[in-house]
Amino acid sequence: MLSQLVFSVTYDCPVTCKYCVTRSGPHGGSYLDADFMQSVIVDTMKLADLRVVVFTGGEPLLKKNEIIETIKFATGKGLWTRIVTNSYWADTPDNAVLMLSELKSSGLSEINLSCDDLHQENIPIDNIKNAFWSARQLNLPTLIAHKRVKNTKITIDYLSKYLGVKLTRFDPEKNNPKFDIYSSSLTVPIGFGSEWLNHDEHVMYPSSDLAWKGPCSSVLRSLIISPEKEIRMCCGMIDQSVPELSFGRFGTKSLAQIICEANCDLVANWLALEGPYGLMQFVKTKAPALEFHDQYVNHCHLCNDLLTRKEVRALLSTCAEEKSDEISLKRCLLEAVRYRE
Ligand code: SF4
Ligand code: SF4
Incomplete structure (x- = not known):
């Protein structure tokens, strides 16, 4: 049963990371507007037990006004809302508080801050600190979304020391604390990264390993809407060039x-x-x-x-x-x- 709706609001982003799955960068392009996102929420609620609405990208906060309108709407419907951001906007503590106050007062439930070696090649790590502590000050639940490569320098231990807190791993099976949590996964060479498959950089496992066996529990269980209004139904970690996991475009079918x-x-x-x-x-x-x-x-x-x-x-x-x-x-x-x- 579908319970989560993910809006890839735009593939525009102020930076270009070499492993970006969505091939984002400062190239403008299409985006999802507030009226459209609200209508999708209404339609999804009629068809599924919708609980969570996620805004991601690219960098979703490049379209802050569209997101704020949609968060207000979703909050009015009793839905949990989450933004995944690279924190480019948190270049000073004041700017971080300004952005997060606006989002919090619109009803935002949770913010996820991407932070790892690859993002921090382009975004100063001080931005993460500014966003992290401003969210704390505003009592806005926060998770650090961390990705690993083989010789990761920005480890969770490093981040715990840098932020001055003990970070605990998010556990989907438990009630997690509102603060000082992180999720961790491996950087996957998909999108831009597919051009760089580098065995020295990636943590890799043998394809003969039987631990790979088993169903995919994500496919057909999430709904992801691209900036071009295409619908995909898997975790989002699939190259956009794959037509098999793209099931249609709004405007052509219901x-x-x-x-x-x-x-x-x-x-x-x-x-x-x-x-x-x-x-x-x-x-x-x-x-x-x-x-x-x-x-x-x-x-x-x-x-x-x-x-x-x-x-x-x-x-x-x-x-x-x-x-x-x-x-x-x-x-x-x-x-x-x-x-x-
Ligand atoms: S990985 Fe994130 S921050 Fe980097 S280019 Fe892609 S969307 Fe932007
Ligand atoms: S890319 Fe999508 S369908 Fe393929 S294994 Fe990952 S979640 Fe499943």
């Missing part, structure tokens, strides 16, 4: 129709059942000449390697048709089990 078609999509359902590892094993059996890397960062990296290759996509969609009865039945059973849990 949201209900798009969600319905996505849930009938055989490749998406196959991913939900067997994950990218299962698909890779299948492709290896059917087309042994197709080669894969011997190491990947994580499931999504492997998934991108599969789905950005036209020949693999063609093979999967032909075979998905042949396996359609099996996929449909197993998917129903999986959802029934999840529902009971």
